[in-house]
Amino acid sequence: MTTTIQVELPPHPYPIHIGPGLLATDGPLAELVAGARVLVISNDTVAALHGERLRAALARAGHVGECVLPDGERWKNLETMARIFDAAIDHGCARDCWFVAFGGGVIGDMAGFAAATWQRGVRLIQVPTTLLAQVDSSVGGKTGVNHPRGKNMIGAFHQPRAVIADTDTLSTLDDRQFRAGLAEVIKYGLIRDADFFAWLEAELDAVLAREPAALAHIIEQSCRNKAAVVAEDERETGVRALLNLGHTFGHAIETATGYDTWLHGEAIAAGMCMAARLSARIGWLAQGECDRVESLFQRVPLPTRPPAIGGTRMRELMQSDKKTLGGRMRLILLEGVGRAVITDACPAGELDAELAAADPPSRATHDHA
Amino acid sequence: MTTTIQVELPPHPYPIHIGPGLLATDGPLAELVAGARVLVISNDTVAALHGERLRAALARAGHVGECVLPDGERWKNLETMARIFDAAIDHGCARDCWFVAFGGGVIGDMAGFAAATWQRGVRLIQVPTTLLAQVDSSVGGKTGVNHPRGKNMIGAFHQPRAVIADTDTLSTLDDRQFRAGLAEVIKYGLIRDADFFAWLEAELDAVLAREPAALAHIIEQSCRNKAAVVAEDERETGVRALLNLGHTFGHAIETATGYDTWLHGEAIAAGMCMAARLSARIGWLAQGECDRVESLFQRVPLPTRPPAIGGTRMRELMQSDKKTLGGRMRLILLEGVGRAVITDACPAGELDAELAAADPPSRATHDHA
Numbered sequence: 205m206t207t208t209i210q211v212e213l214p215p216h217p218y219p220i221h222i223g224p225g226l227l228a229t230d231g232p233l234a235e236l237v238a239g240a241r242v243l244v245i246s247n248d249t250v251a252a253l254h255g256e257r258l259r260a261a262l263a264r265a266g267h268v269g270e271c272v273l274p275d276g277e278r279w280k281n282l283e284t285m286a287r288i289f290d291a292a293i294d295h296g297c298a299r300d301c302w303f304v305a306f307g308g309g310v311i312g313d314m315a316g317f318a319a320a321t322w323q324r325g326v327r328l329i330q331v332p333t334t335l336l337a338q339v340d341s342s343v344g345g346k347t348g349v350n351h352p353r354g355k356n357m358i359g360a361f362h363q364p365r366a367v368i369a370d371t372d373t374l375s376t377l378d379d380r381q382f383r384a385g386l387a388e389v390i391k392y393g394l395i396r397d398a399d400f401f402a403w404l405e406a407e408l409d410a411v412l413a414r415e416p417a418a419l420a421h422i423i424e425q426s427c428r429n430k431a432a433v434v435a436e437d438e439r440e441t442g443v444r445a446l447l448n449l450g451h452t453f454g455h456a457i458e459t460a461t462g463y464d465t466w467l468h469g470e471a472i473a474a475g476m477c478m479a480a481r482l483s484a485r486i487g488w489l490a491q492g493e494c495d496r497v498e499s500l501f502q503r504v505p506l507p508t509r510p511p512a513i514g515g516t517r518m519r520e521l522m523q524s525d526k527k528t529l530g531g532r533m534r535l536i537l538l539e540g541v542g543r544a545v546i547t548d549a550c551p552a553g554e555l556d557a558e559l560a561a562a563d564p565p566s567r568a569t570h571d572h573a
Numbered sequence: 574m575t576t577t578i579q580v581e582l583p584p585h586p587y588p589i590h591i592g593p594g595l596l597a598t599d600g601p602l603a604e605l606v607a608g609a610r611v612l613v614i615s616n617d618t619v620a621a622l623h624g625e626r627l628r629a630a631l632a633r634a635g636h637v638g639e640c641v642l643p644d645g646e647r648w649k650n651l652e653t654m655a656r657i658f659d660a661a662i663d664h665g666c667a668r669d670c671w672f673v674a675f676g677g678g679v680i681g682d683m684a685g686f687a688a689a690t691w692q693r694g695v696r697l698i699q700v701p702t703t704l705l706a707q708v709d710s711s712v713g714g715k716t717g718v719n720h721p722r723g724k725n726m727i728g729a730f731h732q733p734r735a736v737i738a739d740t741d742t743l744s745t746l747d748d749r750q751f752r753a754g755l756a757e758v759i760k761y762g763l764i765r766d767a768d769f770f771a772w773l774e775a776e777l778d779a780v781l782a783r784e785p786a787a788l789a790h791i792i793e794q795s796c797r798n799k800a801a802v803v804a805e806d807e808r809e810t811g812v813r814a815l816l817n818l819g820h821t822f823g824h825a826i827e828t829a830t831g832y833d834t835w836l837h838g839e840a841i842a843a844g845m846c847m848a849a850r851l852s853a854r855i856g857w858l859a860q861g862e863c864d865r866v867e868s869l870f871q872r873v874p875l876p877t878r879p880p881a882i883g884g885t886r887m888r889e890l891m892q893s894d895k896k897t898l899g900g901r902m903r904l905i906l907l908e909g910v911g912r913a914v915i916t917d918a919c920p921a922g923e924l925d926a927e928l929a930a931a932d933p934p935s936r937a938t939h940d941h942a
Contacts, residue, residue, distance in 0.1 A: 282658075286651055293722050296893070321690070324717065324728045348693065353662050359693045360729060524665070 207420070209427050211343065211363070212435040218366050220343060220427050222420065226370040227254075227261040227331070233368050236302070236329060237265040243297050244268065245288055245315035246306040247275040250333050253376045258306055258331070269295030273311070277463035280310045280349050282358065288318040299323045305364075308334035308381075309341035309468065313359070316347030320362030330364040333373040335385025336469050339392075339426035342367045344434040344444075350463065354524060355455040361439060369427075371419060383504050384469025386411070387450075387476070389422045390500060392429040394476060395446045398542025400425050405496070408503055446544045449536040450475030453510070456521035460513045473506035482558040483538040486550060493541050515559035576789070578796050580712065580732070581804040587735050589712060589796045591789065595739040596623075596630040596700070602673075602737050605698060606634040610670040612661055613637065614684035616644040619676045619702050622745045627675055627700070638664030642680070646832035649679045649718050651727065657687040668692045674733075677703035677750075678710035678837065682728070685716030689731030699733040702742040704754025705838050708761075708795035711736045713803040713813075719832065723893060724824040730808060738796075740788060752873050753838025755780070756819075756845070758791045759869060761798040763845060764815045767911025769794050774865070777872055815913045818905040819844030822879070825890035829882045842875035851927040852907040855919060862910050884928035 206223030221232050228234070242265045244258065251272045262268045271291035273284055297303075303326055305315030312330055319328035330342035348359015374382070393401030403421075404411065410418040430447070437444040453475030457466055466474075480497040483489035498508050510518065523533065533555070534548045575592030590601050597603070611634045613627065620641045631637045640660035642653055666672075672695055674684030681699055688697035699711035717728015743751070762770030772790075773780065779787035799816070806813040822844030826835055849866040852858035867877050879887065891902065902924070903917045 282651055282655055289651075289720055289727055293720055293726065293893070317690075321686075321717075321727050321729055323726065324715070324730055346693070348690075351658055351662055357662065357692065358658055358690050360690055361693055524662070 205420075207424050209424065209431050211431045213345075213363055213438055216363060216365060218364060220367040220369065220431065222338070222369045222371065222423050222427065224370065224372045224416075226368050227257045227372070229260055229263060231261060231368070232366065233261045233304075233329065233331065234264055236366060237262060237304070239264070239266045241265070241267045241295070241297060241301040242269070242304055243292055243295055243301060244270045244304045244306050245273065245291075245311060245318065246270065247273050247308075247311055249275040250307045250311070250373075254306075254333060254373055258304075262304075267295065269297070273314070275310075277310050277350070277458070277468065280314055280463070281352075282349055285314060285318060285349060288314065289322065292318070292322050297322065297326065299326060302327045302329060302365075304329045304331055305342070306331045306333065308332065308337045312337050312342050313347050313356070314349060316345070316362050316364070317349060317359050320347055320360035325362065328362060328364045330367045332367065332369055334377055335374060335382055335423075336388055337385075338369040338371075338374070338423050339385060340388040340430060342369070343427055343430045345438065353459070355458055363438075367427075369423060371416075371423065374414070374419065380467065382414070383506055384467040384473075386422075386504050387469035387473040387501075387506055389426050391447070391449055391472070391476065392426050394497065394538065394541060395449050395536075395544035396433070396542060397425070397429055398540070400429075401500075401541050405500055408500070412504070445534075445546050446536055449538075449544050450477075450479050452522050452525045452533075452535065453478045453518075455525050456518050457510050457513065459521050460517060461511055466507075466511070470507050473501050473504075474508060474510050477501055477508040478510065478558060478562065479536060480538055481561075482535075482550065482555060485558055486537075486554050488545075489538045489540065493538070496541060497538075510562050515556060515562065518559050518562070519556065574789075576793050578793065578800050580800045582714075582732055582807055585732060585734060587733060589736040589738065589800065591707070591738045591740065591792050591796065593739065593741045593785075595737050596626045596741070598629055598632060600630060600737070601735060602630045602698065602700065603633055605735060606631060606671055606673070608633070608635045610634070610636045610664070610666060611638070611673055612664055612666050612670060613639045613673045613675050614642065614657055614660075614680060614687065615639065615675040616642050616677075616680055618644040619680070619742075623675075623702060623742055627673075631673075636664065638666070642683070644679075646679050646719070646827070646837065649683055649832070650721075651718055653683060654687060654718060657683065658691065661687070661691050666691065666695065668695060671696045671698060671734075673698045673700055674711070675700045675702065677701065677706045681706050681711050682716050682725070683718060685714070685731050685733070686718060686728050689716055689729035694731065697731060697733045699736045701736065701738055703746055704743060704751055704792075705757055706754075707738040707740075707743070707792050708754060709757040709799060711738070712796055712799045714807065722828070724827055732807075736796075738792060740785070740792065743783070743788065749836065751783070752875055753836040753842075755791075755873050756838035756842040756870075756875055758795050760816070760818055760841070760845060761795050763866065763907065763910060764818050764905075764913035765802070765911060766794070766798055767909070769798075770869075770910050774869055777869070781873070814903075814915050815905055818907075818913050819846075819848050821891050821894045821902075821904065822847045822887075824894050825887050826879050826882065828890055829886060830880055835876075835880070839876050842870050842873075843877060843879050846870055846877040847879065847927060847931065848905060849907055850930075851904075851919065851924060854927055855906075855923050857914075858907045858909065862907070865910060866907075879931050884925060884931065887928050887931070888925065
């Protein structure tokens, strides 16, 4: 039942293990940390639901410390990082210790950044417990925290030594979080895998019913796509930027509404639809393809339009996004389902028109009040 | 008058420029940043003394932002880092900007860490203005901040694109800071350059008088030694650890006394003398060589003994040093002047005896009250 996908990155290629029961006492996590000093970074939600099983899987470690943080994107900041470092010193974590990120994307980003910077770098294992983290954020080594004025402004590249995606942990995931994770799954179809997008159109009901075979397929196919892109371009000097489809729009939504009002997956779903409509507007994407994109997100359902931010404010926030700050706007647009491109050739007027079309707020199809 | 030493590290080998007048409007700094967006990180002391010249050297940059921090090791922490990040966002610093560290070791460590983590890494130029920073901390890519309970616990490796050591900036350095810098200079002699140590014994008066030729020689010789070690072992998996001679003792002194009571150079001077005496105590270093070491530090003068911490507390702090935390004590000891070794073979009883011999405080030869 377990699938392993290798991320081919020197100097330490690493496996992504996907399947049920991986947190067993004889599973891959137990093997890796046998005899070692371990610091687990988690949040109160995940620790309450799955902490017991994790502790059992770590029974053979030499020492296990725990750092349990509050749950939510609004805690992903430098102040919370200080709590991880306090725990690291409390538990005598030296250069040869392991950090274990046990939670969703926020925990993975912060624990990863802590591992990148504690003693100038210690080993990290990602144990993602949400769909979004299993299909996207736990793989590829991007770590970091938010600045009050921008998403993921502060961080580091720090690859894990292993990703252990135990699909049993998804059983406790609420529907909103599950749907948010699907946004990143659909993203892989949109940017580089038209067959997978078509499969999602055909099998969405099975996915939404969380049928084990369907779940396994979307996680594996997402990780395969992510691993291939990351192996080709670890530091995002080229093709890796495609993974940001919808993210410049989405980060603007997250920053404007305050972290945690819109989930990351919800914000980028709206962002990907905006990118699709803009691509259609400038004639790069056929209208029928654009409709397929919006239709799939609507079926999940995920938002296809931004909240009432206003086109001008949205434009400002996009301009100060990490990928654009102080320079020209670079966007990821679509030439077809499965064919994304990086471009700075989109006319500014067309972008403004798309942003204006998203107003007024009464057109929003998703309400987070 | 300018010397350039290359640090041979892939993927970006970089030059260390050493000489007077390097902050000229047609100097290497002016060349590097022409047309670019620049954030200068400095402290109030250096900004007041040399800020005008730096601004002139940056006149051809596209945009120059400044972040002026309070002066002192006690500010080298995560809270101060947040101020650098605020400035980076205020000045629209994107991935293609340059950070310039303009100050001593504390500024270099913090600006370097900010450059390592802002947007997951931007380019950095080190412009060191103290002897200690010019001979040691600006070269080699170690960056970071202190934890309240330990030196340099949080950080990253981030190599600069250039080090520009304008020796004119040393003219305003007070004597205590200058002597502290000499501790790191003497260190290179002790660990791997017996000829240089002998030269320092012979020419110390010229050095203390800051004769230009003597100053140029000690900076060049120190940078040559540092560049060679760093090129061999960037991430300190081996020989680079020799550069930590006296540092486990020294960090314990700094942490115990509160940052800024003892300067870093003063603490490691006492630490190197402790390492020498311990080496003599276990028969690895001839007593005559040990006397040469202590004698040179005394002539500067720099402390040769720790303050009144107490052997037990000192041992505890050494045990929680970054290089030792949670594991066995690894020390850098001397087999001769110019011949340092990394060892975990020093009997614990002998270390304790050396720490006890440093008590009572009345034996201290240097008073910082």
